[in-house]
Amino acid sequence: MKLLKSSLLGSAAAFAAVGAAHAADLPVKKAVPIEYVRVCTAYGAGFFYIPGTDTCLRISGRARFEGGYQTSYSRQYGNNIGDTSGYQGRMRINLDARTQTAYGTLRAFVRLDAGARTGYSGVGQSGTQQRIGQAYAGIGTDQFGRDSQYMNVDKAFIQFAGLTAGRASSFFDFYAHDFEIAGATAGSDIFSTNLLAYTATIGNGLSATISIEDPVFRRTPIFSPFGVSPTVSTGSASNFGVTVQPTPIFVGPGRFGLVDSIEKSRLPDFVGVVRLDQAWGSAQLSAATHELNAGNLSSAANAGGLGTGPILVPAHTKNTQGWAIQGGVKINTPFIAPGDALYLQGAYGDGAQLYTGYSNYTGSYIQSTTTIQGQKFAQYFSDATINPFTGQLQTSQSFTAVASYLHYWSPEWRSAFFGSYGEQSFSQSARAAQGAIYGLVSGLTGAPGFGTNAVGVPGTRFYQLSQALRDTYQFVAGASIIWSPVKDLDIGVEGFYTQIGLKNGRAIDLDKNPGAYNLVTQINNGSYVPRTASQDSVSQVRFRVQRDF
Known part of the structure; x- marks a missing residue:
């Protein structure tokens, strides 16, 4: 037995030796080297080198749930109102790529925002974002005007040697609702626009920027009395926009023609900024120009068919330049609590309402909006009116002031307190001129209807009560x-x-009185006395759960 065991072990050893000899003759395949992802510490936490390059990348994002409640004073038949609640789920993906060069850091940053939103405008879905192509409406019986999918290329810009090019936040903005959830205060906050800018770093925290910016996202419509502005809440899936916005002007005795008041793109907006950043906080002074560029007079210069006199106005509306200025300061107050800060900001605009942000709460990509459900009258947001006697633009004026304070009760608990006040005004001559053309056009058979955009004939009771082109104010506190x-x-x-x-x-x-604007004659002769109002208000509550990573 012992002999057998020794023989077997010997045989195994022999086979092993032979196998090893054959293996030594076979080619050995070299393992592919593994290139591990390396941490990049040059730009802060979260960056890593893209394998095979010297570019550092950071991937980050956000998930958010939000629910809201807004008081409603009306459940009018067929007006798509009566909702008091709204909900949204949102996502954000950020990609930040940076490479060190001989000229400094080369950076590319992209951000995609998306989400599903339901409920009435102001709480859930946003009609304003649908109008500028950032949200897409559902068209079901119970969904249209209440449901939308949100998608926006929020950021896509390149920074290199002081240059910023791409889609980014407007350099004009300063506070931009940094401490708020809903962003309800009046103030400029154009977080996505197309621009080309250069920033010069002067030293000691002082910098200066010149920015050429896309004017489309700063346009508040030029006033048209015919009320053909695009809407997203009529119940019609096809009524999402217009291609012409006729505005009447006098062209001779008893005659009027139509100007297309939809603005054309020619010049960009020019923005200049001086900014100071110090340990105590920041300060910024901004200025901007904004071209108002309307269309020509239509060839049908005898619209209305009255009179045969000569044309008395030029064949086109002369362009004009709107402008705006803004000043703001941020003061860090760690002596109250670590992280505390105060923002103060004020802005004034002439023909540039979106630079002051007066319409921030309601949005103003249509000329009159009613975010409050059952709103008693609409606010008119127009950068200008077209004078029907001269065919020239008459600009509106607006200003806003905002204050916001952030306080940390403890490292885990914080509160923001904020408020704003703003006004928009139209000159008396501008409103009276629109009343004069109303007096001509409204009496013509087959003339377009004015609806709630009616100004009325100056001196009449209806003119005194009309909502169109009235000077308004807005106050927000929260x-x-x-x-x-x-x-x-x-x-x-x-x-x-x-x-x-x-x-x-x-x-x-x-x-x-939802039908009062069809009773102009009765209001003027006193046979119908409508209910009136001088102010309206709404309260809103938002709840948010947000995780950034």
């Missing part, structure tokens, strides 16, 4: 409380109050 139990997780609630009002006089109450 506060929030946010809990951050762990890093990059926010759970918070915000409430705010918004009041709009007329600076002078009263207007027809559209909620109580």
